[in-house]
C-alpha cells in the first residue's frame with residue numbers, strides 16, 4: 001500500500017510544489033513508484049512537468065467533481081513519474097463539493113483504485129485552507145510541511161498544526177507529520193535564527209536535509225522538467241536526492 005503524503009502549508013510560496021516535483025523525482029530515482037497528485041488550481045506542478053494544462057482532456061477537476069471519472073482516466077506520465085494533473089477550473093471544486101455528502105472524503109475515495117500501484121503518492125496542496133486541503137489531509141497518511149528558511153517562517157505554522165489536529169479528531173485518526181523540510185535556505189544570520197526557531201518548535205520532526213536556495217530549482221519548471229532532468233549535479237539536485245533518502249529512511253523506521 002503506497003504512503004500518501006500531503007505536502008501542505010497554508011502560507012504561499014514555501015516550496016510545496018518544488019518539493020512535490022523534486023522529492024517525487026528523487027524517490028523515483030531510488031526505484032520507488034511515485035504518483036504526483038496536483039491538487040492546486042494554480043496547476044504549477046502539472047505545468048512545471050511540461051503538461052499543457054490549457055489543453056488537457058480531463059484533470060483532477062473531473063476526478064473530484066464527477067463520480068464517473070476515475071483518477072486512472074487522467075494520469076499522465078512524464079520523466080518516470082505519473083501525474084494526476086490539475087486545471088484552473090479546480091477552483092470550482094471548492095464550491096461544487098461544499099454541498100455534497102461525504103465532501104471531505106472525495107479524494108480518499110478517488111485514490112482508492114491506485115493506492116496499491118504506488119510506493120508514494122505525493123499530494124501538492126494549495127496555499128489555502130479550503131475543502132481541497134481538507135480532502136488532501138483526510139486522504140493522506142502523513143503530512144510533509146515545507147517551511148521557508150527565512151523571513152518569519154513560523155508565521156502560519158500554527159494554522160497547519162491546528163488543522164492537522166482537527167482532521168485527526170474528525171476525519172483521519174492515523175494522520176501524522178512525516179517531517180518539516182526547511183526550504184530556500186540562505187547563508188544569512190537571519191536564516192540561522194529561523195532554522196533554530198523551527199528546530200525548537202518541531203524538534204526531530206525537522207529533516208536533517210535542508211533545501212538551499214538554488215536558482216536551478218526555480219529554472220527547471222520553465223523547462224518542463226524536474227531538477228534531475230534539468231541539472232542533475234547542482235546543489236538543488238543534491239539536496240532533493242538527500243531528502244528522498246531521508247524520507248525513505250524515516251518510512252523504513254516508522
Ligand SMILES: Nc1ncnc2c1ncn2[C@@H]1O[C@H](COP(=O)(O)OP(=O)(O)OP(=O)(O)O)[C@@H](O)[C@H]1O
Pocket residue numbers: 011012013014015016017018019040042044125126127183184185211212213214215216217218219
Ligand atoms: N530552493 C529554492 N531555491 C530557489 N528558488 C526556489 C526554491 N524553492 C522554491 N523556489 C521558487 O520559489 C517560488 C515558490 O516555490 P513553490 O512554487 O514551490 O512554492 P509553493 O509553496 O508551491 O507556492 P504556492 O503556495 O503558491 O503553491 C517558485 O518560483 C520556485 O521556483
Ligand SMILES: [Mg+2]
Pocket residue numbers: 016017018040044124125
Ligand atoms: Mg504550489
